[in-house]
Amino acid sequence: MKKAVFTVIMLLAMVVFAFGAGFNIYEFGARSSAMGGATVARAWDASTIFFNPAGLAFLDGGQFYGGVTLIVPSAKFVGAAPIFDSRVHSAKDQVFPPPGIYLSYKLGSRFAAGVGFTTPFSLGLEWKDDFPGRGVSRDVDLKSFYIHAVGAYELLPNLSIGGGLDFVKSTVNLKRNVFLFNSPGSPGYEVGTAELDGTSDWKVGFSAALQYRADRFGFGVMYRHRINNEFNNGDATFQIFDNLSVPNVAAVASSILKNQKVSTAITYPNYVTLGVYLGLTEKLGLESDVNVFNWSVFDRVRLDFEDDKLDAVLNENYHDSFTARLGVHYNLTDQFTLLGGYIYDTTPQPIESVSPLLPDDTRHDFSVGFSYSAGLLKVDAGYMFVSIGDRSTVENGIGRSDVGFNGTYNSHAHLFFSSVGISF
Numbered sequence: 001m002k003k004a005v006f007t008v009i010m011l012l013a014m015v016v017f018a019f020g021a022g023f024n025i026y027e028f029g030a031r032s033s034a035m036g037g038a039t040v041a042r043a044w045d046a047s048t049i050f051f052n053p054a055g056l057a058f059l060d061g062g063q064f065y066g067g068v069t070l071i072v073p074s075a076k077f078v079g080a081a082p083i084f085d086s087r088v089h090s091a092k093d094q095v096f097p098p099p100g101i102y103l104s105y106k107l108g109s110r111f112a113a114g115v116g117f118t119t120p121f122s123l124g125l126e127w128k129d130d131f132p133g134r135g136v137s138r139d140v141d142l143k144s145f146y147i148h149a150v151g152a153y154e155l156l157p158n159l160s161i162g163g164g165l166d167f168v169k170s171t172v173n174l175k176r177n178v179f180l181f182n183s184p185g186s187p188g189y190e191v192g193t194a195e196l197d198g199t200s201d202w203k204v205g206f207s208a209a210l211q212y213r214a215d216r217f218g219f220g221v222m223y224r225h226r227i228n229n230e231f232n233n234g235d236a237t238f239q240i241f242d243n244l245s246v247p248n249v250a251a252v253a254s255s256i257l258k259n260q261k262v263s264t265a266i267t268y269p270n271y272v273t274l275g276v277y278l279g280l281t282e283k284l285g286l287e288s289d290v291n292v293f294n295w296s297v298f299d300r301v302r303l304d305f306e307d308d309k310l311d312a313v314l315n316e317n318y319h320d321s322f323t324a325r326l327g328v329h330y331n332l333t334d335q336f337t338l339l340g341g342y343i344y345d346t347t348p349q350p351i352e353s354v355s356p357l358l359p360d361d362t363r364h365d366f367s368v369g370f371s372y373s374a375g376l377l378k379v380d381a382g383y384m385f386v387s388i389g390d391r392s393t394v395e396n397g398i399g400r401s402d403v404g405f406n407g408t409y410n411s412h413a414h415l416f417f418s419s420v421g422i423s424f
Helices: 002-017 030-034 053-058 247-256
Strands: 062-079 099-107 111-118 123-126 139-156 159-180 189-199 203-213 217-224 227-240 260-268 271-279 284-293 300-305 312-315 321-331 336-345 363-374 377-392 407-423
Touching: 030 062, 030 336, 030 363, 030 377, 030 407, 053 099, 053 111, 053 139, 053 159, 053 203, 053 217, 062 123, 139 203, 159 227, 159 247, 189 247, 189 260, 203 227, 227 247, 336 377
Parallel strands: none
Antiparallel strands: 062 099, 062 407, 099 111, 111 139, 123 139, 139 159, 159 189, 159 203, 189 227, 203 217, 217 271, 227 260, 260 300, 271 284, 284 321, 300 312, 321 336, 336 363, 363 377, 377 407
């Protein structure tokens, strides 16, 4: 029974370890992304529905703005000696396409409203079949779906407030291989596979924002509330390999790997964004933003199994994190603008939680792009390189991984984004 508890709890624990800076996506508008996401103090298009809904009050007429970001991640792993050799293990090639779609309209001289669709906590990582950490994670696919319904009101000629509701639903699918009779230095017998599949209930959050806009100066602040996702009656399913050569192992696997229901709750953190915009010249503008994420709300997760004997509480101890953003634009002509950005993104993930699900670390991101407008049409596009670098779970010769899988990860990602805007 202890092995059954360990096996099932480890599967569910992977849901917990998945959440970190790497699953917090912020690239939901090509112009904003090309400027490093530094757009809380200035509304350039209807994507301000996500970044700062107060900015809607400064947009004219009707606005459609929509696009997609193609995220191409890369992850490698080298295990810690003496258990592993120096072989480099790579994740499979994948592409993730989170969208950002918005529609806004100015209602009278001071009020504006809009709706948007984003997926701010969505990503995945799949390792190759021979990956030695497949007993921790083989494949993860997490998706969140946010529907934003917001409004804005211009209190003064240069000052607006805004906010609205977030309607949120999430799905998660996790796969790993199952090893029994494992011990320190030995993975044990590989007996089958485990899969968890869950869909959260609909939840409602909110955002509140303020924006001040002058010709060459702007200030913005935006708050988005936490979402407590409840995954009720998820499915934990197991498949036992047919070719198990040790009869005792096969018998034990069949007796303890039972399909069952499981429920849990996972919180997406609340965060606040502050930003200042400066128009240095008629052509050159600069914005600096800071996001502060309250990841410390993510301290423990309760697991409720169909079999009450397997119920457990997992301690996570995440810490708060921040992201610093710098964006710049230069208007070459009235129609064509060059864009650039830099992001310093700290990780909330303690070393104990680093695992094959998401080898996260503090990041340095660099972005470039352009914006082209012609009449009522605009096209924005760009590229971002996300440098995560090396992160080891070994400190002073001691392995710190909570799942007992120690080594060094190296990760990066390429992001390609484009959006189209139409005024009406």
